[in-house]
Amino acid sequence: MTTWTAADGAALYGLDRWGEPYFGVNERGHVMVQPRGERGGALDLVELVGELQGRGLGLPLLIRFDDILEDRLERLHAAFERAIAQYGYGGRYQGVFPVKCNQMRHVVEQLVDSGRRWHFGLEAGSKAELLIALSLLSDPEALLICNGTKDRRYIETAILARRLGRQPVVVLEQADEVGRIIEASQALGAAPLIGIRARLSSRSSGRWGSSVGEKAKFGLSLPDLLASVEALREAGLLGELRLLHFHVGSQISDIAVLKDALQEAGQIYVELTRLGAPMGFLDVGGGLGVDYDGSRTASAASTNYSLQNYANDVVATVRECCEPHGVAVPTLVSESGRALASHFSVLVFDVLGAEGQHSRALPGPEADEPLILRNLRISLAAIEAASELEQWQEAWNDALKFKDDALAAFRLGYLNLPQRALAEQLTAACGQAIAARLADLPAGAVVPDELRLLPATLAATYYANLSIFRSAPDTWAIDQLFPVLPIQRLGERPTALGSFADLTCDSDGKLARFIDRGQVKSLLELHTLRPGEPYWIGLFLAGAYQEVMGNLHNLFGSTNAVHIRLQASGGYTVDHVVRGDTNAAVLKAMEHNPELLLERLRLASEEAIGNGQLRIDEASRLMAHLEASLGQTTYLQS
Numbered sequence: 001m002t003t004w005t006a007a008d009g010a011a012l013y014g015l016d017r018w019g020e021p022y023f024g025v026n027e028r029g030h031v032m033v034q035p036r037g038e039r040g041g042a043l044d045l046v047e048l049v050g051e052l053q054g055r056g057l058g059l060p061l062l063i064r065f066d067d068i069l070e071d072r073l074e075r076l077h078a079a080f081e082r083a084i085a086q087y088g089y090g091g092r093y094q095g096v097f098p099v100k101c102n103q104m105r106h107v108v109e110q111l112v113d114s115g116r117r118w119h120f121g122l123e124a125g126s127k128a129e130l131l132i133a134l135s136l137l138s139d140p141e142a143l144l145i146c147n148g149t150k151d152r153r154y155i156e157t158a159i160l161a162r163r164l165g166r167q168p169v170v171v172l173e174q175a176d177e178v179g180r181i182i183e184a185s186q187a188l189g190a191a192p193l194i195g196i197r198a199r200l201s202s203r204s205s206g207r208w209g210s211s212v213g214e215k216a217k218f219g220l221s222l223p224d225l226l227a228s229v230e231a232l233r234e235a236g237l238l239g240e241l242r243l244l245h246f247h248v249g250s251q252i253s254d255i256a257v258l259k260d261a262l263q264e265a266g267q268i269y270v271e272l273t274r275l276g277a278p279m280g281f282l283d284v285g286g287g288l289g290v291d292y293d294g295s296r297t298a299s300a301a302s303t304n305y306s307l308q309n310y311a312n313d314v315v316a317t318v319r320e321c322c323e324p325h326g327v328a329v330p331t332l333v334s335e336s337g338r339a340l341a342s343h344f345s346v347l348v349f350d351v352l353g354a355e356g357q358h359s360r361a362l363p364g365p366e367a368d369e370p371l372i373l374r375n376l377r378i379s380l381a382a383i384e385a386a387s388e389l390e391q392w393q394e395a396w397n398d399a400l401k402f403k404d405d406a407l408a409a410f411r412l413g414y415l416n417l418p419q420r421a422l423a424e425q426l427t428a429a430c431g432q433a434i435a436a437r438l439a440d441l442p443a444g445a446v447v448p449d450e451l452r453l454l455p456a457t458l459a460a461t462y463y464a465n466l467s468i469f470r471s472a473p474d475t476w477a478i479d480q481l482f483p484v485l486p487i488q489r490l491g492e493r494p495t496a497l498g499s500f501a502d503l504t505c506d507s508d509g510k511l512a513r514f515i516d517r518g519q520v521k522s523l524l525e526l527h528t529l530r531p532g533e534p535y536w537i538g539l540f541l542a543g544a545y546q547e548v549m550g551n552l553h554n555l556f557g558s559t560n561a562v563h564i565r566l567q568a569s570g571g572y573t574v575d576h577v578v579r580g581d582t583n584a585a586v587l588k589a590m591e592h593n594p595e596l597l598l599e600r601l602r603l604a605s606e607e608a609i610g611n612g613q614l615r616i617d618e619a620s621r622l623m624a625h626l627e628a629s630l631g632q633t634t635y636l637q638s
Contacts, residue, residue: 004491004492004493005491006025006026006027006028006029006490006491007025008493009025009029009489009490009491009492009494010024010025010490012494012525013483013485013490013525014293014294014483014515014517015031015483015485015490016294017291017293017294017295017296018291018292018293018294018483018515018540018541019294019483019540021034021037021038022034022035022037022065022068022071022343023540024042025490025491026042026044027491028044028046028491029488029489029490029491029492030044030045030046030047030487030488030490031045031046031485031487031488031490031538032044032045033045033048033065033346035065035066035067035068035071035564035566036067036071036566037071039071041067041566041570043564043566043572045063045346045348045487045538046487046488046536048063048564048572049061049063049348049487049536052562052574055574057560057562057577058560058633058635058637059348059349059350059465059536059560059635060347060348060349060350060465060466060471060559060560060635061347061348061349061559061560061561061562062345062346062347062348062471062547062559062560062561062562063345063346063347063348063561063562063564064106064107064344064345064543064561064562064563064564065344065345065346065563065564066110066344066563066564066565066575067564067565067566068343068344069107069110069111069114069340069341069344069543070110070114072339072340072341072343072344073111073114073115073118073120073340075307076095076307076311076334076336076339076340077093077095077118079307079308079310079311080093080095080311080314080315080332081093082308082311083308083311083312083314083315083316084315086312086315087312087315087316087319088319089315089318089319089329090319090328090329091328091329091330091331091332092331092332093311093331093332093333093334094118094119094120094121094143094281094331094332094333095115095118095120095121095333095334095335095336096120096121096122096123096142096143096144096145096333096334096335097111097115097120097121097122097123097335097336097337097340097341098122098123098125098286098335098337099122099123099124099125099129099132099133100123100125100126100129100337100545100548101337101338101340101341101544101545101548102337102341102543102544102545102547102548103129103132103548104547104548104578105132106563106576106578107341108122108132108136109136111340112136112137112142115142116139116142119139119141119142119143120142121133121137121139121142121143121144121145121167122136122137122142122143122144122145123144123145123146123147123335124144124145124146124147124148125147125148126148127153127154127157130144130146130154130157130158134157134161134164134166134168137166140165140166140167141167142167143167143169143281143333144158144161144166144167144168144169145169145171145195145243145245145283145333145335146158146168146169146170146171146192147171147173147197147218147245148173149173149174149177150170150173150177150180151180152180152183152184155170155177155180155181155184155192156184156187156188158170158192159184159185159188159190159191159192160188160190162190162192162193163190167193168192168193169192169193169194169195169242169243169281170192170193170194170195171194171195171196171197171243171245171283172194172195172196172197172220172228173197173218173219173220174218174220175220175224175227175228178228178231178232179231181194181237182231182232182235182237185235185237186235191237191240192240193240193242193243194232194237194240194241194242194243195241195242195243195244195245195281195283196220196225196228196229196241196243196244196245196272197218197219197220197244197245197246197247198219198220198222198225198244198245198246198265198268199218199219199220199221199222200219200246200248200261200264200265201264202248202257202260202261202264218247219246219247222268225268226275229241229272229275229277233276238275238276238277239277239278241272241277241278241279242277242278242279242280242281243279243280243281243282243283243333244265244268244269244272244279244281244282244283244330245283245285246261246265246283246284246285247285247286247287247335248261248285248287249287250286250287250338251287251289251290251300251303251338252287252288252289252303253289253297253298253299253300253302253303253304254298254303254304255303255304255305255309255310255313258284258287258310258313258314259313259317261284262284262313262314262317262318262321263317263321265282265284266282266317266318266320266321266322267321269282269318269321269322269327269330270321270322270325270327273327279330280330280331281330281331281332281333282318282330282331282332282333283333283334283335284314284332284333284334285334285335286334286335286336286337286338287336288307288310288334288336288338288339289302289303289305289338289339290303290338290339290342290343290541290544291303292480292481292482292483292515292541293481293483293515293516293517293518294483294515294517295517295518297518299518300481301480301481301515301518301520302518307339314332314334315332318330318332337544338544338545340544341543341544342541342542342543342544343540343541343543344543345542345543345547346538346539346540347466347471347472347538347539347542347559348487348536348537348538348539349464349465349466349471349536349537349539350464350465350534350535350536350537351462351463351464351465351500351529351534351535351536351537352463352464352465352636353462353463353529354460354461354462354463354496354498354528354529355460355461355463356458356459356460356461356498360425362425362426362429363422365377370409370414370415370419372402372405372406372409372415372423373406373419373422373423373426375398375402376399376402376403376406376423376426376427376430377426379395379396379398379399379402379426379430380395380399380426380429380430380433382394382395382398383395383396383430383433383434383437384433389447389448389451392434392437392451393448393450393451395430395434396430396431396434396450396451396454397450399426399427399430399431400427402423402427403423403424403427406419406420406423406424407420407423428458431454431457431458432458434451434454435454435455435458438451438452438454438455439495455497456497456522456523458497459496459497459498459499459523460496460497460498460526461498461499461500461501462498462499462500462501462526462535462537463500463501464500464501464502464503464511464537465503465635465636466502466503466556466559466635467502467503467504467509467550467553467554467556468502468504468508468509468510468511469502469504469506469509469550469551469553469554469556470550470551470552470553470556470557470558470559471539471542471546471547471550471559472511472539472542472546473546473549473550473551474542474545474546474549475511475513476508476509477549479513481513481514481515481520482515482539482540482541482542483515483539483540483541484500484511484514484515484524484537484538484539484540485524485537485538485540486526486527486535486536486537486538487536487537487538488535488536489527489535492527494525494526494527495527495528496525496526496527496528497523497524497525497526498523498524498526499511499512499522499523499524500512500537503554503556503635503636504553504554504556505554506553506554509553552586552589552590555583555586555587555590555634556586556634556635557580557581557582557585557586557589557633557634558578558580558581559580559633559635560577560578560579560580560633561577561578561580562574562576562577562578563575563576563577579633580633580634580635581633581634582630582631582632582633582634583629583630583631583632583633583634584630584631586634587630594630598623598626598627598630601622601623601626602623605619605622605623606619
């Protein structure tokens with residue numbers, strides 16, 4: 001067999017494709033993080049996790065790299081600046097971050113602070129998000145895009161915020177909102193900056209293709225758009241119409257979709273200026289995709305374009321729409337939340353054990369052993385002695401038949417339970433012996449389907465200390481693919497196939513879809529577990545939406561989270577720590593009173609002591625465990 005290197009491990013898991021420029025592997029076979037990309041500075045992720053555990057931060061652990069967040073912001077603006085220079089665009093780019101993508105305080109604060117030099121703003125889709133944005137945006141030039149369904153209080157808040165020196169743009173999403181904007185403006189004697197969201201005929205592709213087009217949830221049809229413009233004109237508010245907005249779905253995988261939408265929106269923008277609106281901003285919405293699998297294709301988990309391709313097409317297409325008509329090009333706005341936030345956090349969880357990896361020694365044959373078991377032993381011996389594929393296949397077919405015979409005999413009472421278990425153990429040994437032989441075959445060897453698929457039938461279930469519903473809900477809800485791989489032992493050839501089962505009492509609580517060069521595989525190459533040695537798995541590119549959409553299924557709460565900053569000296573600083581939900585916290589979230597629960601159990605223990613069922617020292621130990629559990633996180637403790 002050829003020598004396995006850390007580079008082979010990186011290639012196997014696609015780390016050399018989707019990981020650039022932030023993630024790689026070092027000579028020790030550990031995943032390393034380069035939070036500033038090519039600008040230098042790297043951290044050994046395995047060492048970092050170990051040191052964070054030494055600080056009392058147990059797994060599962062969400063590690064946020066604030067330098068990556070800042071680097072993503074810089075790359076986005078640099079791409080637009082290059083495109084603007086290349087195409088001689090007369091306007092500028094001014095982005096916003098959609099708060100819905102990750103509402104965590106430290107994340108939003110970091111983006112606002114890092115984006116101040118570009119007057120980077122925020123997008124809000126609800127009253128609560130509007131409050132966050134208003135409290136954080138002190139830059140009078142930063143945009144506050146107000147999307148979502150809006151009632152009178154929402155609109156009035158935005159109007160009054162303009163007098164605070166903010167730049168809220170209330171975007172008309174539905175036809176009946178124009179009346180509320182007019183009424184609120186007349187009542188307050190002031191108006192907000194107004195945007196209008198067009199429902200384009202251009203369609204998207206992939207998972208969110210049905211969320212746009214003529215039947216989209218938000219946006220005005222062209223007749224409604226024209227009617228709203230006239231209503232604003234009659235109310236004397238047309239002069240406040242400054243922004244056109246559109247959105248063609250999250251995770252645009254095919255750049256052709258964006259080009260079509262930009263051409264349509266560009267012409268609508270020109271027509272709005274002809275109708276007398278001053279305009280000035282064109283918001284291309286979200287959708288800037290992330291290459292989750294590194295294939296650089298138009299598949300659902302990838303994109304067939306780069307960040308620079310995206311910026312170039314936005315700039316060039318809008319310029320081509322405006323200049324022939326003598327219309328000044330607008331300030332370009334995007335709401336690129338996924339592309340900004342996905343890379344900056346890594347979820348690391350530990351494996352608690354694995355089913356199917358127990359190497360129990362086969363017991364020797366007994367004198368009166370049933371014929372079925374003797375036949376299985378003969379099959380195993382034949383496999384171990386044979387050297388040809390045809391012989392392995394024949395012996396494996398025999399083993400499968402004998403296993404079926406053992407099941408039938410057990411149902412009829414001719415085999416007892418230990419004998420039935422031994423039949424399964426012998427069959428598994430046959431399969432493992434063949435799989436080991438297959439791994440030694442030269443590349444390109446023709447292997448019969450029955451044997452080629454054999455490693456998958458021997459796959460193990462790795463039990464993970466996490467909740468899919470809390471930490472990666474999109475893997476369950478919409479079959480989202482995230483890169484998943486061990487963060488150590490990449491320099492060692494993995495010899496097992498497996499999938500992950502989480503802690504929840506739910507059959508859907510599993511990770512069983514993995515990236516595979518533009519395809520999807522149901523099993524991941526993994527290492528066999530070593531007694532007493534931790535096996536840590538990383539889930540990458542999940543910084544967008546997963547935290548805010550996670551739920552309390554089985555009352556598993558948020559994980560510990562930590563913000564890491566590189567130091568100029570090459571080390572790092574633990575910038576911010578967020579402790580995971582305790583059992584008491586999740587109980588309160590479900591309207592249970594932890595103190596009352598303890599008191600009920602205390603009374604029950606006193607009754608058990610009185611009945612002689614429980615000793616006093618046992619009751620004391622029970623109450624101590626209960627009280628300690630309330631203060632611990634919801635995940636398993638080492």
